[in-house]
Amino acid sequence: MTDKNNRIPFDEDNYTHNINRDNERKLDRRGFMKTLVGAAGVFAVSSLPWGAVAAKELLGLGNKEYPHQKIADLNAVAIGDAVEFHFPGEHDSALLIRLGDEKFVAYQNACTHLRCPVFWVKDKNEMICPCHHGKFDVETGAPTAGPPRRPLPEIEVEVKDGAIFAVRVKRYEA
Incomplete structure (x- = not known):
């Protein structure tokens, strides 16, 4: 203007x-x-x-070792059975499965896809994640079906004095 x-x-x-x-x-x-x-x-x-x-x-070199934690007594876990426990912390769910007389495997119990719980189905001899139908090999923790691409983090166990102990979480190898 x-x-x-x-x-x-x-x-x-x-x-x-x-x-x-x-x-x-x-x-x-x-x-x-x-x-x-x-x-x-x-x-x-x-x-x-x-x-x-x-x-x-x-x-950090090697696998991180935590204070050994007793999971269960050796005679309390039958072959083919699974036991839920917490390791390394109280909020970290894990799963121990007895595969043979002296063969045990343990994994962190959270699917590597979206952290849903993983369940042991004894009669089918497989570990499943019901959220997205993921399946994991019980021997290695590697995914065999569904969307997960990484194996379940393995927990090393040790049998000593008639009990099963969780010792350390293995590092994920790409």
Whole structure:
């Protein structure tokens, strides 16, 4: 809105046409990009401690050993039976299966697809995840059917003094 002389028809000091006129260019494109780069830098620096923790865990040599935990007495588990237990923590569900006189396998009891519980079906001699029909080989923990692509994390067991103990969780080998 200008008059014939190309003048603004009101005083420059009258800010009613644009209340924030002095501040309207505070965040232009360059300022926005500086803010964006600064925020990305803060995020990158703040994630370094978590990367260090992950690297430390991945570079740990060998399998991590936990305090040995008694699962069951040897004579309490018949061949073909399974026993549920918690290892290494109280919220980590696991499954021990006795395959022979002196052959035991144990796995963490969470499907590697979406962490649904895995069940031992004795009469079919297979481990199944009912959520998406996943199946796992009882000897190796490797997936044999369904969407899971990684084997179940194996738990090493040890028989000592007439009892079965959970010793460590084996590292996943790609």
